[in-house]
Amino acid sequence: MKLAVVGGGSTYTPELVDGFARLRDVLPVSELVLVDPAADRLELVGGLARRIFAKQGHPGRVVTTADLDAAVDGADAVLLQLRVGGQAARNQDETWPLECGCVGQETTGAGGLAKALRTVPVVLDIAERVRRANPDAWIIDFTNPVGIVTRALLQAGHKAVGLCNVAIGFQRRFAAALQVDPAQIFLDHVGLNHLTWETGVRLGGPDGQDLLPGLLAEHGDTIADSLHLPRTLLDRLGVVPSYYLRYFYAHDEVVRELATKPSRAAEVAAMERELLELYADPALDSKPELLAKRGGAFYSEAAVDLTASLIGSGGSRHQVVNAHNRGTLPFLPDDAVIEVQATVDAHGAHPLPVRELDPLYRGLIADVTAYEELALEAALRGGRDRVFKALLAHPLIGQYAYADDLTDRLLAHNREHLAWA
Incomplete structure (x- = not known):
């Protein structure tokens, strides 16, 4: 091989x-x-x-x-x-x-x-x-x-x-907290790359007992500290967000922090x-x-x-991957790429059904998916207007003055890498 x-x-x-x-x-x-x-x-x-x-x-x-x-x-x-x-x-x-x-x-x-x-x-x-x-x-x-x-x-x-390694990192940390083999932990992991939530932590497989409520009750402080988010937020949500969600849930706080350090x-x-x-x-x-x-x-x-699963030496297995949506999240286009549990075999990745999501998560996923569609269009076809539209669509930007300014700065800093700029 x-x-x-x-x-x-x-x-x-x-x-x-x-x-x-x-x-x-x-x-x-x-x-x-x-x-x-x-x-x-x-x-x-x-x-x-x-x-x-x-x-x-x-x-x-x-x-x-x-x-x-x-x-x-x-x-x-x-x-x-x-x-x-x-x-x-x-x-x-x-x-x-x-x-x-x-x-x-x-x-x-x-x-x-x-x-x-x-x-x-x-x-x-x-x-x-x-x-x-x-x-x-x-x-x-x-x-x-x-x-x-x-x-x-x-x-x-x-x-x-x-x-992405975010899901396997959560799997290993939850397994350590529960003192079980990581292979026994199945995550209800859903969203987009770097925009995901653990909505369940199941023992033994997709139909196993959900241990997330107990994990949050007993280990919530440790989990929250690792995400740099308040424990109260995790308790109110009842899920574990990826640490990348901090850029959305605490944007201004993060900007202040980043401005003061290398x-x-x-x-x-x-x-x-x-x-x-x-x-x-x-x-x-x-x-x-x-x-x-x-x-x-x-x-x-x-x-x-x-x-191993893709080339056929490891059989099929469940794994969190990025793959075509194809109806898994019904509020997204089929050709959107989502990050969820899938059955992976020599024919590719086949997303597993996802339990209905709270509108709080559906809304942000849909917004960022729209941004990603516009971002890909800009990457494939170039053009200042396409870059501007992608930035305007991003939930962390969303104002035309910011999008205009950021477009100018992006192009100024990346001309050597963009054939069309």
């Missing part, structure tokens, strides 16, 4: 490689190709990847290359984890929206739109090259904004599924420099503890499970 990782020079990659090594019985990888144009980073990451495989007795070989076509040729699955413009572009995404009094974040609001505009054309080019090399290969997208990128891939007819991109850039120094040590043969602070916790386990 051959897997290719586009963006293989990412400091995330050892997390992924560690999962491939530990879970080789689930996903028997014979060749892992890490492809990245950044040769220096790629060799450091590739060297550590080989040492991780060797330490854990994995028989597969790790190949590094800058040649995308060679990397995807014959691949059974291609994982996308790229960042167009690197941390420098992310730093801009997290900075200039604050100048307008709007949240600056890499996947939400105006910064998220900028990332989508830079990313979608690049991803679609990669996907076309994958299709030419092997039309049966699956594309697994971990590249943010996952919902918009996955919608672009599916709209273009690619075999693609989007993946951007997350600056923190990550410093962390990446330190990680790369660690990766250069030929004695290092396991992922360092510092990597846990980089983000992407449990990404490897989610990726292994999803890949």
Whole structure:
């Protein structure tokens, strides 16, 4: 089995490689190709990847290359984890929206739109090259904004599924609180990528006992602290929102906080420099503890499970993924991409039925879905007016003066990445 990782020079990659090594019985990888144009980073990451495989007795070989076509040729699955413009572009995404009094974040609001505009054309080019090399290969997208990128891939007819680590993170934390095996925890996870709620926590499967009320009663303070939201809000909602909902539920508070400290991109850039120094040590043969602070916790386990099911080596399983709506949420178009529990098998991801949602959640999901449709249109066709309309539609912006100002700033900071600008 051959897997290719586009963006293989990412400091995330050892997390992924560690999962491939530990879970080789689930996903028997014979060749892992890490492809990245950044040769220096790629060799450091590739060297550590080989040492991780060797330490854990994995028989597969790790190949590094800058040649995308060679990397995807014959691949059974291609994982996308790229960042167009690197941390420098992310730093801009997290900075200039604050100048307008709007949240600056890499996947939400105006910064998220900028990332989508830079990313979608690049991803679609990669996907076309994958299709030419092997039309049966699956594309697994971990590249943010996952919902918009996955919608672009599916709209273009690619075999693609989007993946995020938010759900598996909740699953692991709830399992620890309940002192049960994570595999026993089934989440009623619903919404869009980075706009989701856990409306139930079930033991044993989709029809199992809902343990969420007890979790909130006994562990509500801990859960609320991890989300940086008040316990009283969780008690009033009776659900657990993704921490990304804080950008909506406490927008002005978050803007004030972000304006007083370095951007997350600056923190990550410093962390990446330190990680790369660690990766250069030929004695290092396991992922360092510092990597846990980089983000992407449990990404490897989610990726292994999803890949194994899609290529047929892991059978079918329930997993939270990003896939076409197709009537699952009846208030959204069928071609919207939602993030829900699905049955995943060699034919793709098939969303499970979702219990009726409170209008509080339906309304916000519908608004952000409309924004994502406009964002994708702007990414595919370009044009200032399309960017403006997407920003105007976003619930965190919604005023024409803000949308105009943000449009000008977005274009000024991203011209080198936008062919049409």
